[in-house]
Amino acid sequence: MIRTSLLALALGSTALPVLAEEVNIYSHRQPELIQPLIDAFTAETGIDVNIAFVDKGMVERLQAEGDRSPADLVLTVDIARLMQVVDAGVTQPVQSEVLEANIPAEFRDPDDRWFGLTTRARIVYASKERVADGEVTTYEDLASDKWKGRICTRSGTNDYNVALLGAVIAHDGLEKAKTWVEGLKANLAKKPDGGDRDQVKSIWAGECDISLGNTYYMGQMVNDPEQKEWADSVRIVFPTFEAGGTHMNVSGVAMTKSAPNKEAALKLMEFLSSDEAQHIYAETNHEFPVKPGVERSELVASWGEFTPDTLNLMEVAAQRADALKLMEEVDFDG
Template sequence: MKKFSKLALSFLAMVLLAAGLAACGSNEAKNESTKDNSANDKPKEDQVVNVYTARHYEADDKVFSNFTEKTGIKVNVVKGEAEELIERLKREGESTEADLFITVDGGILANAKKNDILQPVKSDIIDKNVPAKFRDKDDNWIGMATRARVIVYSKDRVKPEELSTYEDLTSDKWKGKVLARSSTNLYNQSLLASFIELNGEEEAEKWAAGVVKNFARQPDGGDRDQAKAIAAGTGDVAIMNTYYVGLLANSSEPEEVKVAENIGVFFPNQETNGTHVNISGIGLTKHSKNPENATKLIEYITDVEAQEFLSANNYEFPVNENAEKPEILKSWGEFKMQELNFDTLGEHNQKAIGIFNKVGWK
């Protein structure tokens, strides 16, 4: 009986040991499986990039959705005015959800950097996509597109050979023929700021006063309204951004297409300082929670595919030199652009506003 009991106890111990080992093996396998899954599957909520943008273009929205389709990274967009977004980023500080700040104008980009809401972006892909002249020297912002501020003219009443420089718009032959939008417009402020940088305040003031003297009417409306005023015979020449001409030419409204057919694009100052060009850019926010995803989005926006899409749909000039331009941009020809640091547009902004007020450019 004792012998039987010892055998029974030994058998029972072996069974319990085997069961214990099997359970341990099962738990280890389960833990290992969980470990693998946690390493390979990042939570869905992490696959996002949050954008604060002052660019309100459908083309940008499509680029964001294309990026999501390619990468699975969702782009959340908050739109607003540039200065409001900068103040919001300052106010939110470390708690901000924003990963990227996007805006037009080199001066505003410089202001964002000055307000310490951006951090450097390091990427060999971005450096390859975007030439140094279209990047902040400290990589706090990256250019995504450019637009030239040109002279647009009536094909019926003006011959291209009559045009030459911005300065020539102050001559008597253009008296009562020049159209421009308000001095409160950032594009005009940056244009004058570029003249301050290149020619000095005195010459910049002479230019602004001379243009006011030749106004066909008091400034009114946006850039497209200046083109429409040419078509209506109100004036013969206007100061405009190139991409508005592209938007008119490809408008769904026949009247706007007709306006575009009757105006020409002239790049001034080709024998002197070059045509004024401004930039749209992207900055990585100082307190970004998703810097890797944000960098991937900048890399995508500056790659050939997105650059060609933006140029074909918003008629801006691509910053990536390998991107093909649409036919309308090609038809305007190559041109020499101003060579200056985009930061100076912000540095001279208040001086430009002061000059406009002084000479009566309303």
Template structure:
């Protein structure tokens, strides 16, 4: 409550002013329905209004153009490549928060405190329940084996999801081995890479291929769709690992803008997003993995058991994206 005082003769009159409205402005590439329930829970708990601005594209360009006059306090997006692009544009500021550091594993947040992972998703194999035997899918390296010739579907190799996976291959084995792996997977493709992750699972259902590379959360999205449910039900999720590591992870993440007109409220929102309550809500909505250890998973995600996830530094994966893109183009993966 803000207090204004004024002298009237020899007496003091005290007039109470209404508290200034508190708000947080978020630019996000995630559709509003995916985050609105957790936003509503934050507002109910704190009284702070959250204004969401959905940007399908042009996030970095808009923030750059607005500069220090930007109304945005926070950026919320998916994929380490997108987060790194925002970092490289110089439009974020670091946040020192023990709450965030304690809640988020070190490999899922920026070493310079510019971005923080909120949920994670695995890039896995959707295997046809009848045409692929249990135990037939093992490692990412195995996907380049000739036994998969004509049996694999995936979206374009130059998409961020596949570039991140190839960057992980580079991180584990080096560029030469990663190039050989990309060539091997390309030779095993059932068709030219096209479409999104859901279309790859549809191709498995339709018999165009036996296995598909896709992110875990699409299983939940397809099961909730009347038309796509049959695609999802034709396949089971298998968690490949690297021979010297675990299953490849990527993230959704958040960062505080350099302009941030509501800095304190924005940091409060960031810290709320890694609370057990918010993590459970957010993970349930998107069928992603919470970053907070012990946070409740959706029933579907919990049914997949306890996969062994890779613990590499996602900043390193972002750094290797250029090398991954070069390799995809050199082997003409999408040709």
């Protein structure tokens, strides 16, 4: 059972129910995206879960609430957002043999302050009609003149694009990264706007030939009657860095410093890393499981194999400030 405290959030209340054997979550993810997981957890354990969707100001809210915060867990997407919560000092480390066994070291904090639950790749959606097989190669190549007027993307200051630029900085250095983002901007077919699915719509409409996007949006589009035609007009291509693989990011969880229901919250964390939950993630959210051995969904597997980049996500997060500064310096959205 999910009880989503949107009303309390709208009123600025911190009065989420704090009862025995329940877990309170502040989530950047829409509650409906994780509802199947929570339903399975409650059915297995009898522990109820309350979710407050906090789109903005999560760190500020947790800081203001301090030890009185009713939140046990934070669920969020993007490594930078995870690190923002951790760096603000509003979380606590969690020691768990289950989490260590289920989640590879590259997808969790070495100090046990956050744990990845799923991964997603930042890929290229390419027109089936206007982009030849093999034409998309590396991320660096997206700045070449051959893509002049052919690229669409959402805002450069969006978390996913900032993370990608952070990875470019980590791989190629700040100077080359600035040249790259300037070249990428020069190749845009139109001003950045909308989300990743909007860019696919633009490809379908003939406004551009390729766009940057996250893999799971394809799963969302093919299951939407209005958007399936957009999805059918493109294919997923996995570019790589010249000295690496395909850029990856995570969704993840951290336990708050206050955590009034710490034992129940740990049970939920461990459940989310289990075979059952990882399978649900794969089937319903079209994401890549972090637990080795859990198969991708049939749809996700149909997108093909690729080589994930081995760059440590902590290194990507460390470049966030420089990446955001570069986006602003080149006026990427202008």
